[in-house]
Amino acid sequence: MSFADLNRLARQAPLRMLLVQAGEGDSLSWAGLVQPLRVAQRLLGQEFRLDVRTPEQVAQDVDEGWHVALLVADESQPRPDQALLRTVIERCRGASYWGGVGAAVLWLADAGVMGGVRIALPWALYAETEDITERAILTPHLFEIDGRHLSCCGGAASVDFALTLIDALFGSSVQAAVKETLCIDRVRSADERQRVALQARFGALQPKLSEAVTLMEANIEEPLSTDDIANLVGLSRRQLERLFKQYLGSLPSRYYLELRLQRARQLLLETNHSIVQVGLMCGFSSGSHFSTAFGTLFGNTPREERQRKLAAA
Numbered sequence: 001m002s003f004a005d006l007n008r009l010a011r012q013a014p015l016r017m018l019l020v021q022a023g024e025g026d027s028l029s030w031a032g033l034v035q036p037l038r039v040a041q042r043l044l045g046q047e048f049r050l051d052v053r054t055p056e057q058v059a060q061d062v063d064e065g066w067h068v069a070l071l072v073a074d075e076s077q078p079r080p081d082q083a084l085l086r087t088v089i090e091r092c093r094g095a096s097y098w099g100g101v102g103a104a105v106l107w108l109a110d111a112g113v114m115g116g117v118r119i120a121l122p123w124a125l126y127a128e129t130e131d132i133t134e135r136a137i138l139t140p141h142l143f144e145i146d147g148r149h150l151s152c153c154g155g156a157a158s159v160d161f162a163l164t165l166i167d168a169l170f171g172s173s174v175q176a177a178v179k180e181t182l183c184i185d186r187v188r189s190a191d192e193r194q195r196v197a198l199q200a201r202f203g204a205l206q207p208k209l210s211e212a213v214t215l216m217e218a219n220i221e222e223p224l225s226t227d228d229i230a231n232l233v234g235l236s237r238r239q240l241e242r243l244f245k246q247y248l249g250s251l252p253s254r255y256y257l258e259l260r261l262q263r264a265r266q267l268l269l270e271t272n273h274s275i276v277q278v279g280l281m282c283g284f285s286s287g288s289h290f291s292t293a294f295g296t297l298f299g300n301t302p303r304e305e306r307q308r309k310l311a312a313a
Helices: 003-010 028-047 055-060 082-093 103-110 123-128 157-170 172-182 198-202 207-218 226-233 237-248 252-270 275-281 287-298 302-312
Strands: 015-021 048-053 068-073 097-102 117-120 136-139 143-146 149-152
Touching: 015 028, 015 055, 015 082, 028 048, 028 068, 028 097, 028 157, 028 172, 048 055, 055 082, 068 082, 068 103, 082 097, 082 103, 097 103, 097 157, 103 117, 103 149, 117 143, 136 237, 143 157, 149 157, 157 172, 207 226, 207 237, 207 252, 226 237, 226 252, 237 252, 252 275, 252 287, 252 302, 275 287, 275 302, 287 302
Parallel strands: 015 048, 015 068, 068 097, 097 149, 117 136, 117 149
Antiparallel strands: 143 149
């Protein structure tokens, strides 16, 4: 499935979405997800049905044919009883799209239902992932839509995730109305990374990986080669590639390129530097290479990105 499939779901009015509230109602992960969706529900009326249930209620329900189902929990929430959690997961998996937000992403991965799937896990839970890295692909992104599987790291990213789902399901005009109601200016995309210190994200678990990414972040304008980075952190190239693949779901060269492109996008949106200057500041000596790489990652050119900024001004 793809974003286009999500949009097709919306034509099956009423679209039914299930949110399973396994955490606290006042947590940022929950509020950030549910508030934009409730605004969308008010705007759309009978076209969108949003069901909010506890795990216990979901376990007792018959299958109601939900199109989207999400299990939501904050990091402080204790994991439900294993039998209850298994039942809730099976109910969610019956939806066309399903997944988790916050700590629930880890619960799903531990249950073995995210095998081979890219998942966006809260950085604070990375230390608990050693047993699942062979079954799921951890990414440092705010959220992931991988086939039928949805995941979001929670916190403030829940707002971006909810608004992205609204856009995919109901279109940009509905998303714009929700943004206006909630006074939200910008929606961060799925490929943006969780903005936390690497040491906090990986801690003592993978110090070499943290050191390697720190080197990348410090050398955006004049990129280092993968061999240079491996030598500087005291690993072979193969060892470094294995670490990146296991914990970040990417090769060092690809991760580094995306890091530079993310910085370029930020500069295009937040500064008045010319497109050529932005490319040079992010390590691209060739304008065509910059434009091609940018378009491959984001789906539009640097010039179109800059025009989007101007149109929003």
